Amino acid sequence: MRRLIDLLSPLCRFRPARNHARGSSQPATARIRSRSSALALALAYAAVPAPTTAAVTADQSAASIIMYHRFGEGDYPSTNVRIEQFEAHIAELASGRYNVLPLEQIIDAFRSGRTLPKQTVAITIDDAYQSIYTVALPRLRKAGLPFTVFVATDPVDAKFANFLSWDQIREIRDGGGTIGHHTASHLHMADASTERILAEIKKANERYEAELGEIPRIFAYPYGEASLAVRSLIIEAGFVAALGQHSGVAHAEADQFYLPRFPFNENFGSINRLKLVASALPLPVSDITPLDYVLDENPPHFGFSVSPEIPSLDRLSCFASTGSGGPAALTRLGERRIEIRTSQAFPAGRARFNCTLPTREGLWRWFGMQFYVPRNRAE
Numbered sequence: 001m002r003r004l005i006d007l008l009s010p011l012c013r014f015r016p017a018r019n020h021a022r023g024s025s026q027p028a029t030a031r032i033r034s035r036s037s038a039l040a041l042a043l044a045y046a047a048v049p050a051p052t053t054a055a056v057t058a059d060q061s062a063a064s065i066i067m068y069h070r071f072g073e074g075d076y077p078s079t080n081v082r083i084e085q086f087e088a089h090i091a092e093l094a095s096g097r098y099n100v101l102p103l104e105q106i107i108d109a110f111r112s113g114r115t116l117p118k119q120t121v122a123i124t125i126d127d128a129y130q131s132i133y134t135v136a137l138p139r140l141r142k143a144g145l146p147f148t149v150f151v152a153t154d155p156v157d158a159k160f161a162n163f164l165s166w167d168q169i170r171e172i173r174d175g176g177g178t179i180g181h182h183t184a185s186h187l188h189m190a191d192a193s194t195e196r197i198l199a200e201i202k203k204a205n206e207r208y209e210a211e212l213g214e215i216p217r218i219f220a221y222p223y224g225e226a227s228l229a230v231r232s233l234i235i236e237a238g239f240v241a242a243l244g245q246h247s248g249v250a251h252a253e254a255d256q257f258y259l260p261r262f263p264f265n266e267n268f269g270s271i272n273r274l275k276l277v278a279s280a281l282p283l284p285v286s287d288i289t290p291l292d293y294v295l296d297e298n299p300p301h302f303g304f305s306v307s308p309e310i311p312s313l314d315r316l317s318c319f320a321s322t323g324s325g326g327p328a329a330l331t332r333l334g335e336r337r338i339e340i341r342t343s344q345a346f347p348a349g350r351a352r353f354n355c356t357l358p359t360r361e362g363l364w365r366w367f368g369m370q371f372y373v374p375r376n377r378a379e
C-alpha cells in the first residue's frame with residue numbers, strides 16, 4: 001500500500017494564490033505561529049477577490065511536474081535514480097503519449113488562463129549535481145525533452161567536485177535547459193529569519209546575473225520546506241511561481257507559490273510509477289487547514305474542501321507520512337469537506353499527506369500537502 005501511496009502522493013494550499021499573491025500586501029515578516037495571526041491571515045486571504053482569469057478548470061490546466069536530483073549515483077539512493085530507470089522514463093516520456101513542456105510554458109499557461117494538452121509533464125532537476133551534466137543532459141538532449149535545473153549557487157561557487165560548474169550550467173542552458181532559483185546555500189527556509197532569506201535571494205540573484213545574465217523567474221524551496229511567511233517573501237521578491245516537493249498534480253487553480261511535484265528516486269523510480277504520475281489528474285481543493293505550512297499543532301487538524309468539479313468522493317483515500325502507513329482516518333462533512341485525523345504526531349522535519357481518488361477511466365486524482373514540524377517543537 002505504501003508504494004501505491006507514493007506512487008500516488010498532494011496539493012495546493014490557498015486557492016486565491018494566483019492574483020491575490022501577486023498583489024498581496026501581507027507583511028513578509030517572521031514566521032506566523034500564533035492562532036490569532038493565523039486567523040488574521042485567513043481573513044486577509046478571504047478578503048482577496050477571486051481571480052478573474054481562471055477561465056480554465058483544474059483538469060484543463062493539469063500538469064505533472066516530476067523531480068529528480070541525481071542520476072547513476074548509487075551512494076545516494078534517496079535522491080538518486082539508476083541510469084536504467086532514467087532511460088526507461090525518458091523512453092516513456094518521449095513515446096508521444098505525453099506533452100513534455102518547458103516548466104516556464106506551463107507556469108505561463110497557469111497565469112494567463114490558457115489550457116494545457118492532456119498528459120502535460122514537466123521535468124525538473126534540483127541542486128546542480130555533476131550527474132546532471134554527465135548522465136541526464138545527453139539523454140534529455142537526444143530525446144528532445146525540455147527540463148529545468150534548480151541551482152543553489154554556493155556549492156557551484158565553491159567548486160565542489162560533484163557539482164556542476166558555471167560553464168556546464170551555461171552549456172545546459174544553451175542546450176535547451178532552463179535554470180531555476182534554489183537559493184544560495186540551500187537553507188532550511190522555514191527555520192530561517194527574514195533577513196537571512198532576503199540575503200540568500202540577493203546573493204544568489206547576483207551570482208545568476210553575473211554568470212547567466214539573468215535572474216530565474218521560478219523558485220524551488222530547498223527540501224520543499226516553506227511557511228506562509230517564506231512564501232510571502234518569495235512573492236515579494238518577484239518570482240512568478242514556487243515549487244515544493246509534495247506529490248500532486250499542478251493546475252491553474254492551485255497555489256502558484258506552493259506547487260506540487262512528484263519526487264523520483266531509486267525506491268520510487270519504477271516505470272509504473274512514472275506512468276501513473278504522468279497520467280494523473282488534479283484533485284482540486286480549497287480552504288486547506290491548517291493555514292500555515294509550519295505546524296502549530298501536531299498532529300494537525302488537516303482538512304480541505306474538494307472542488308464541485310469532482311463528481312464523487314466515495315473512493316477518496318488519504319495517507320500520512322507518520323503512523324502505520326495505512327489510510328488515515330477520514331471524515332466527510334457534507335458533500336465536499338474532508339477532515340483527516342492522525343493519532344500520532346509527526347516527528348520534526350517534513351510531514352506529508354497524500355490524498356488520491358481513482359477515476360472510472362483507471363487514472364488517479366492526486367492532492368498532497370507538506371507541512372513542517374520545527375526542530376524545537378516536535379512532540
Ligand SMILES: [Zn+2]
Nearest residue numbers: 126127222223
Ligand atoms: Zn534542493
